[in-house]
Amino acid sequence: MTPATRVGATWMSLFTLAWLAIWTVQLTPVQLLLPLQLDTPEDDWIRGVVSSGLVLGIGGLAGIVAGPLVGAISDRSRSARGRRRPWALLGVWVSAIFLVLTGLVEGPWLVGACWVGVSTGVSVASAAFTALIADQLPSSQRGAASSAVGSSQAVGIVLGVGLVVLLGLGVLSGYLLLAGVIAVVGTLSAVLLPDPPAAASDRPPRAETRPRLASLRDRDFAWMLSGRLVTNIGNALGTALFLFFLLHGLGQPSAIAQDNLLMLIVVYTVFVVIASVLTGIVSDRTGRRRGLTIAATVVQAASGVVIVSFPTFEATLVAAALMGVGYGAFSTVGLAFATDLLPGEHDHARDLGIVNVTAALGQLIGPVLGAAFVALVGGFWLVFLMAAVLSLVGGLMTSLARQPEPVPAPR
Numbered sequence: 001m002t003p004a005t006r007v008g009a010t011w012m013s014l015f016t017l018a019w020l021a022i023w024t025v026q027l028t029p030v031q032l033l034l035p036l037q038l039d040t041p042e043d044d045w046i047r048g049v050v051s052s053g054l055v056l057g058i059g060g061l062a063g064i065v066a067g068p069l070v071g072a073i074s075d076r077s078r079s080a081r082g083r084r085r086p087w088a089l090l091g092v093w094v095s096a097i098f099l100v101l102t103g104l105v106e107g108p109w110l111v112g113a114c115w116v117g118v119s120t121g122v123s124v125a126s127a128a129f130t131a132l133i134a135d136q137l138p139s140s141q142r143g144a145a146s147s148a149v150g151s152s153q154a155v156g157i158v159l160g161v162g163l164v165v166l167l168g169l170g171v172l173s174g175y176l177l178l179a180g181v182i183a184v185v186g187t188l189s190a191v192l193l194p195d196p197p198a199a200a201s202d203r204p205p206r207a208e209t210r211p212r213l214a215s216l217r218d219r220d221f222a223w224m225l226s227g228r229l230v231t232n233i234g235n236a237l238g239t240a241l242f243l244f245f246l247l248h249g250l251g252q253p254s255a256i257a258q259d260n261l262l263m264l265i266v267v268y269t270v271f272v273v274i275a276s277v278l279t280g281i282v283s284d285r286t287g288r289r290r291g292l293t294i295a296a297t298v299v300q301a302a303s304g305v306v307i308v309s310f311p312t313f314e315a316t317l318v319a320a321a322l323m324g325v326g327y328g329a330f331s332t333v334g335l336a337f338a339t340d341l342l343p344g345e346h347d348h349a350r351d352l353g354i355v356n357v358t359a360a361l362g363q364l365i366g367p368v369l370g371a372a373f374v375a376l377v378g379g380f381w382l383v384f385l386m387a388a389v390l391s392l393v394g395g396l397m398t399s400l401a402r403q404p405e406p407v408p409a410p411r
Contacts, residue, residue: 001166006141011193013356015145018088018129018189019152020159023074025095026122027153028160029102029115030056030259031232033174035243045406046375049241051108051245055357057364059115062362063123066117067356071127082195084128085136091125092186096179101177104186123356125186130352133339140284143336147280150331154324155271157265159369164261178209216341221351223401228334229358231297231394234326236366238304238319239268241380249380250313264320271324272331279329280336289337293330297395300326308381319384326391334398341401 024058034055040048063094070091074083098117105114116279133145160181164174242264279296283289306315373382 003053005282006138007136007328011136012144012148014193015129015132015149015191016152017185018125018193019149020063020156021092021182021185021189022122022126022129024154024160025099025118027157027183028174028178029099030240031120031157032161032164032243032258032322033103033171034111034115037106037171038108039247041242044361046378047245049244049248049374050371052241052244053367053369055112055115056109057120058112058366059312059364061364062116064168064357064361066120066123067127069356070124071131071354074128074131081125082197085132085190085193085354086197087168088128088190089187089314091097091123091128092182092190094121095186096121096183099175099182099251105173111337112244114218123217125354126307127352128190130356132195133335134342134352137193139340142339143280143289143332144283145155147332149274149308149335150280150328151273151275153331154276156327158262158269161262161265165258165409190347198240200231213329218341220401221341221343222405223336223397224338225354225358226239227293227297227394227396227401228338229361229394230354230390230397231300231334232359233361233366233369234297234304234390234394235330236362236388237370237383238300238307238323240367241370241374244374245316245380245383249311250316252313264316267317268320268324272328275325275328276332283333283336288403289333289340290398290401292333292398293337294395296325296326296329296333297391297398300330301388301391302326304384304386307384309389333397337398337401361368 035048035052038048038051038055039045040051070087074087095118098114098121102111102114102118105111130149133142137145160178163169163177233267243257243261246252246260247254250257252260275296279292282354283292299322302318303326307323309315335355339352342351369386370383374380375384376382
């Protein structure tokens, strides 16, 4: 049953802080720390790209398993302490512990093993916090909450990379900083956000009559998931190897490449936040999410075309802005659209865990594909071309999911 009572500013602020911490600790290593750990400029730099892609891919696989599993368990929880909070706290602390371990180890095998722990913890926490949207928000506020998730993603990258670069932190000290962020902010958010025990009507019956993963048999939900997966692969292709592109595609020295990476991320972030806020407001007022989601994939695709056509740093700044607009709108309205399409009211966390898996799976497949494309052609043009193609294919798949009847926000 969709909640009818609107939440206040305190709820939204705590929810936003939780996601800001999650994105900061997940994406700062992806964009900066892991490439620095695994780069091999003294040897064959392509080997470093391949190692990075494999590490990110294996970590994404762990998230695919953990998110829906924890969501399904929490949907059926009868704990008086709440359904989501215990899992949010578990995910937060698993992430913090393995971030420290990732900073302490060396070599692709050990780094990859520890990154699996980080990805698992992040996926568990994400599943718990995402479920709060369906648990506690009316349809007219889901766009705003999804906007908080999307804009926090971009701000989190700037916050994490900015602190590491501007403070001159090394790899280990960077991981220690991130562990502190998720431990403190994640714990406070999980404890302070309300999480009342589920009413009897909210819990799935003990004798479950629906087929396993029945939501995947829902036509519209399945098309939405497919489009979301493919679009996320396109985004991961266009962003996961940025530092390597600056180092080896544009031939920039390491210090300059790190500074320019921060500049690209700032540009990306500004446009993600703008697009997230505006499209979240529009989608809440109109209830029309599908059209905005499809348009966002077209803008995201344009960013890859720009880099392929003009492989310069200046053109890359333009591409970062386009990627920000496209992915900011897609992540916000697409998540709200997914929430509107949830087929089973007793399985919100499980099904939203599956929705989150599409992002995790995109982060798995994207870097692995990107590394393969770089090894195949000895450069980066095929990476960005395929990022554009897959973004468009994702938009086409999303168009096949039917728009539910809109529920406009009260005036």
